[in-house]
Amino acid sequence: MKLWYKQSANNWNEALPLGDGHLGAMVYGNVRNEIVSLNNEDIWYRGPADRNNPDSSKYLNKVRKLLMKQKVTQAQELMKLSMFGTPRDQSHYEFMGELFIDQIDVENDEVKAYQRDLNLDKAIASVQYQINDIEYERSYYISKKYHALVIKYQSSKPNKLNLNLQLGREKRFSDQVNKISDNSIIMSASAGGRNGTHFKVGCSLIADAGTVETIGETIVGRNLSSATILLTSDTNYSQKDGDLDCQKNLNKLSAVDWEFETKNHIATYQKLFNRVALQIDESKIDEIPTDKRLEQVKNGQTDLHLLQLYFDYGRYLLISSSQPGGLPANLQGIWSENTNPIWGSKFTININMQMNYWMSGPCDLSEMEEPLFDLLDNMRPNGRITAKKMYGARGFTAHHNTDGFFDTAPQSHTIGAAIWPMTVPWLCTHIFEHYLFSNDKDFLIKNYPIMKEAALFYEDYLFEYNGHLVTGPSVSPENRYRLADGTQGNVCLSPTIDNQILRYFFSCCIKSAKIVNDSSDFSQKVQEMKSKLPETKIGKHGQVQEWLEDYDEVEPGHRHISPLFGLFPGNEINQDKTPELINAAKVTIKRRLENGSYLSHESRNDAINSWTKTGFVGGKRTGWSSAWLVNFFARLHDGDKAYEELTGMLKNSTLNNLFDDHPPFQIDGNFGATNGICEMLLQSQNDYIELLPALPSAWNTGKFSGLRARDNIKFDVTWKNTKIESVEVHGEPDSNLNLVIAKEHMIDNQEFKQNILLDKSGYQAIKFN
Template identity: 45%
Template sequence: MKMKASNQASMRGSKRTLPTGKCRIWFDREAAVWEEALPIGNGRLGGMVFGRITQERIGLNEDSVWYGGPRDRNNPDAARYLPEIRKRLREGRLQAAQELARFALSGVPETQRHYMPLGDLLLQFQHEGAAGGDAADPDAADYIRELDLFSGVATVRYTVGGIMYTREIFTSYPDQVMVIRLTADRPGSISVTARLTRGDARYFDELVRTDHRTIVMRGNCGGTGGMDFRAALRAKAEGGKAQIIGEHLLVRKADQLTLLLAAGTTFRFEDPEQEVLRILDAADQHEYAELKERHITDFRSLSERSVLQLSADPELEALPTDVRLERMKQGQADEGLIAVYYQFGRYLLISSSRPGSLPANLQGIWNEHMRPPWDSKYTININTQMNYWPAEICNLPECHEPLFDLIERMREPGRRTARVMYGARGFTAHHNTDIWADTAPQDIYMPATYWPLGAAWLCLHLWEHYLYTMDIEFLKQALPAMEEAALFFADYLEETEDGRLVTNPSVSPENTYILPNGERGQLCIGAAMDSQILHELFTACLEAYRIIGSEHELRGTFENILARLPQPAIGKHGQILEWLEDYEEAEPGHRHISHLFALHPGRRITVRGTPELAQAARVTLERRLAHGGGHTGWSRAWIINFWARLEDGQKAYENVCALLAHSTLPNLFDNHPPFQIDGNFGGTAGIAEMLMQSHAGEIHLLPALPAEWPAGRISGLRARGGYEIDLEWEEDQLREARIRSLRPGVCRVRAAGSFRVFHNDEPVEVRIAEDGVIEWQAAAGAEYVLC
C-alpha cells in the first residue's frame, strides 16, 4: 500500500510573493571535482554537470542502482542471548555485556547493501571556432556555468573563435529523461562525440546500438541477486550527421543537438531495457521546447511555493557563488547567499525525492563512488530524518512520500527482526536501512549498532505529515505502521526497580559515557533519546485513536507505557541528562546531541511550556559548542534548529553562518566531511524555523529573527493545523502576515506587536489570550491578513 502525501495547503488562487528574477548558483569556471559540479535530478535520475569546455562530464545516478539483492541478516542467536546481555547491564558488567552484544546482536553478515553510481556521460567537443577546428584546449571567453533553482535547468555558456556555445541540461520528472541541449549561434557548429562509461569499463557488461542514433549500456550491479541496469542515450540532431561507430555516438556539424538519456533497473522493471527505450521513444515525440516547458512547469510548481527574500547586495550577486562563499568563510556577511542557500535546500529535495522515487539517501542521489562513504544509504538515527525536516514546513509534502513508501516496505522485514532477534511483536529497525528495507543491525560498532529506535523515529514523520495537513484519510493509512512500531516496545521495554519502563539494551547515538570508576561504555539502559522518541510515538498513537474514533485494544497498554517512561531530567552541570545516570561524557563536544530530541524535532521542551527544561537545553548546547561541537555539517544544522526552538535568533544566525563558512562545499553541498546532503536539508529547515514555528499549539511568527535580517519576506511556509503562511517584516518587526486555512477551526497566532486581522478586507473578531496569543475562528479555504 502506498501512502500518498497530501498537499491541501497549496490552494489555487491564493496570493503569493513570487520571485522577481532568477535564483541561481553560478560559476565562472569549469568544475574540477564532483563537489564543484551542478546537481540536477528528477527524484529517480540524477546528474552532476561539470561544465567542461572540451570534454564535458555529466556524472549519472539512478536511485535503484545498488549492489546486491535482499538478504535475511537477522542474527539467529540474538533472542537466546538477549536476557543475558540485559542481566549483565543491570549488574553493571558493562564490558561483558558489550562483548556478548557484539556476537549476538550484530547482523549476519554485519553490513547492508550500498548505493552505486550509474556511470558517466562524456561529451568530447570539436569547436568550429577554435584554431584548427578541433583544438584540445581552445581559448574560451565569457564562460558561465549556472543552475537556476526555480526552473531546475543547468546552463553552460562560452565563446570560442567568435561562436557562442550553449548547453542546457535538466532531468525531467514528467518525461523521466535527462535532456542535454547543445546549440551555437552559427549554423553547423555542433560537433560532439558522446560515450557512456562506468569506472574503468569493468563495471558494466557491454555497450550496444539499438539503431543508428541510440546506444545502450548494459550491466549488473553485482553481488548475489544483483540487479540488472540499463542506461540508454539517443541523439536528435537538427542538421549535420549522427552515427554510431563502435561504442561512440558521433554528431558532426549539426545546427542544434538534443541528447536524451534514460535509465532503469530490475528493481522496478522486469525488462529495464525495454522500459528505457520506451521512455526515449515517448520523449522523442516532443520537440525540445516542449520538453523544456513541461519540465519547467512541473519544477516551478514546487520550487516557487516558498520563496525567501532577504536584503541583498547587487555587488555580491554579481560575484560567482564560490567567491561569495569564500567571503563568508573569511567572516563577511552575505544575507543574499543565505536566501539562496534556503532555496538550494528546497531545490535538492525536489530533485532527489519525488513520488515514485526512493527516498533521498545520505547523498541525495548524487554519488560518484562505487563504494561510497557510509555506503550512501539510509542512516536512520538522525540523517535520513533530517533529510525530510524541510518537507512539510517548506511546502514540499509530495517529496515526503518516498520516505512513507520506505517505511511501509520496512514493516515486513521489521516484523521478522522483532520476532527473530527480540521475541517481540510489532516491527523495529536499527540505525541503518537500505534499498531492500533491511532492518537488521548494521556494522559492529558499539556506539551505534545496537539501537532499536530507527522505525519508531521514522514513523513520527507520518504523524507530522498528518499534523500539517489534517488529512484523516492519510492518518488512517499511516496509523498501522505507527502502531506496530509502538507495539514492539510494549514487549521490548523493561521495568526498573522504581517502576519506570526503559530500553535495554540501547545506546545514545553515537556517544560514549564514563563511569565513576573511569570505565568507558556505550551500551546502556534507558538512553534519554529513547524515552523522548517513545513519548512522541505513544502520544501520537493515542491522539490518532481519539481523532479516528477508534477504541483499540492497545489503547490501555499504550497509556500505561506512556505514563511510566522516564521524564527529561537535569544534571549536575544544569544540562539535560543524556543517560539515566549523570555520567561524564568522553566527548563533551560530540556531534550527536540526541538527548535534545524533545526540543527538536520533538515538541516536549518549549520556551514557555517547560522553561526549566528549555534553560537546561540551552546549557546543553552551550557545553557542546564550548567543547568543539557542530564540527560536522549535519550537526551544525541540527544546532540551528535547536537555537531557533529556543527563540534565540542571534545564536541561530551565528550557526547558519558557521554552517556556510565551515561545512559547505563550493557548489553549496553540505560537508560532513565528506559530502553528505543532510546538512543542506537541516539548514534549510532551520532557517524556516527561525521565521515561523507551529509545534507548541500556536503559530509563532518571527520567533527567532536575528538583527542581521531587519527586513525581508517569505512565502508559502506551512504550519501544523493546516495553514499556509506568507510573512513580510521591516525594521525588525512583522509588517504583514497572510494565513490561509485548510480547515475550519481556531487559529492561534503569536507575534510581537499589536495586530488586527482581516478577511476579505473586513475586520475579524479575535480573542486575545492571557499569554498574548490572538485567536479566531477560521473558515476552511479562507485567507486572513494580519497587519
C-alpha cells in the same frame, strides 16, 4: 535564484546537481571534455538478505542482566557476538555511470566569456561560452514525465558543432556498450554482489543538420548546428525477472516535442518550488559568482543573499531527490560518485534521513515525504523477522540503517550505533507530523496501522527496571560514557533520547487513535507504557542528563546532541511547560560547543580517510550536526546564535556547489539548515503559532510567503526594522488559530496574542501600522 561560476567544475564536488527523484545527474560543464555523472535511485548492491543474528534472542536477557550490574564491557563483547548482523553490512547505493561528451576541434585556451549556472527557479543547468566569433550554449535538465536527461547544444553559427558521445562506469564497471542505431548506444551493467541491480543506460543524439553515426561504442556528430542528447535508464530493481526496456524508452523519447516538454518541465517544477518564497536581502550582488561569494563568507564577510540562496537550494534539492512513487532521499540525496560510497550512501535512520524531511511540512512539500512512508511500510515484513529473531517480540523494528531492500538487521560493527531499535518510532512521528501539517485524514487512516504495529513491538520489548519501563540494550547515538571506575561504554539501558522518542511517539499514537476513531484498547495500552517511562532529568552540570544514570561523557563535545531530541524535533522541552529543562538544554549546548569544534577545511581529507576506516567521528561539528544546532537555537528563541551557526555552516561545511560537507558530502545538512531557517521565522509546535520567534538582528528587514504551520495554515509576512508590518493567513474556511508575536516585533512593543478567525474563503489579513 542561480548558482553560477566562471569556470567548469574541477571535480564532482563542484558539479551542479539535477534530478527528478528517480534519475540524477551532476553536470561538470567542461567545454572540450564534458562529464555528466549519472545516478538512478534503484541501483543497489547485492539484493535482499536475511542478516539477523540467529543467536540474538537467546542472549538478550543475559546482556540486560550484565548491564543492570554495570558489567558494560562484558555486555558489549557478548552483543558483538550475538547481536551484530551476519554479514555485518547491508546493501549499499551505487552510482550509475558517466556520460562523456567531447566537443571536437576545441581548445580550452580559446574559450572566452564562460559561464556555468544552475537556475533554481527552472531546475535547468546551463553553460555558455565563446570561441572565436561563435557563441555556444548548452542546457541540461531531467524530465520528470519521461525520467530522461535532456541536453541541448547550440551554436550561433550553423554546422559548427562536432561531438563524440560515450557512456562508461569508472572505465571498468560496465559489462558492455552496444550500438543500437546510427544515433543511439546502450550501456549494460550491474551493481556488485549476488543479485545486485542490473541496469541499462541508453543515449541518443538528435541533430537538425550535419551527420550522425555510431562508430564502435561512440556516437559521432559532425557539422551540427544544434543537437539534443537524450539519456534514459531502466533497471530490474522492481522486477528481478523482467525485461529492461531501455531501447523502447529511447525510441519513445525520440518522438517527443522537446521544446514543448521543456516548458512543461518548468511548469511542473514551479508548482512545487513557487509555493514558498523568502527574502532577507534586497541587494543586487548577482555579478559575483557563487564560489567567490562563498569564499568571501569564509573570509568573514556577510552575505545574506547567499543564505537566501542556500534556503532555496535546499528546497530545490528535496524536490529533485524525492518524488512520490520512488525511494526517499538517501544520505546523499540521489547523487553519488562512487560504486562504494562512504557509509554506503544508504538510509541512515538514527537522525539523518529524518532530518532530510523536517522541511517538507514548513516548506509545503508534503508530497516529497511520501517515499519515506512507503519505505517505512516496506520495512515491516523484514522488521517483523528482526523483532522476533532478535528480541522475541511481536510488531516490527529496525536499527540505525536501512537500504534499498528494506533491511532491518543491525548495520556495521560500530557498537555505538548498530544496536539501537528506536528508529521506527522516530520515523512514525513523521506520519503524525505529516498529518498535522496537511490535515489529510485519509493519509493518517492509511498509515495508522504502521504506527500500531510499531507500538506493538514495545509492548514486548520494554521491561521493568527500578520502577520504570526501560529500553535496552540501547545507546545514546553515538556517544560514550564513563563509569566511576573508569570503564567506558556505549551500550546502556534507557538513554534519555529513547524515552523522549517513545513519549513523543506514544503521544502521536494516542492522538491518532482518537482522530481515526479506533475503539480498541490500543490507546489505553500505549498510555500505560508512556506513564512508566523514565522522565527527563537534569544532571550534575545543570545539563539535560543523557543517560539513565548521570554518567560523565567521554566526549563532552560529541556531534550527536541526543538528549535534546525533546527540544527538537520533539517538543517536551519548551518554555511554557518546562522552563527548567530549557535552561538545562542551554547548558547542554554550551558544554557541547565548548568541548567540540568545526572541522577545519584543511582537515577534511584526513577526516574522510579516518571515518572510512572507523565508521564514525567524535567531538566535531559535522555539517548535519550544525544544522541540528540551528533548529535547537531557533526553538530556544536565540536568533543570533541560529544565524551564527548558519554562517558557520557556510564557512566550515559547505562545498563550492553549496552541497553540505559532512565531510564528505552529505545532504542532510542542506535540508536541516533549510528547516532551521523555517523554525527561525515560524513555529507551531505548542498549540499556537508564533511569528519571527528567532529572528536574528542581521535579518532586520524581510518577507516570506507560503511558509506553513501545523493545521495547514500558511503565512505571508513582511517586517521592517524587526517590526512586523503585515500578515496574511491562508487556511481552511472558518478555521481559527492562536497567533503569538513577541513584543520586540510589534510597533507598539506590546505582545500580540490573539485568536484569529479565518473567513469563508479561509483567509485573513492583519495590518500593523
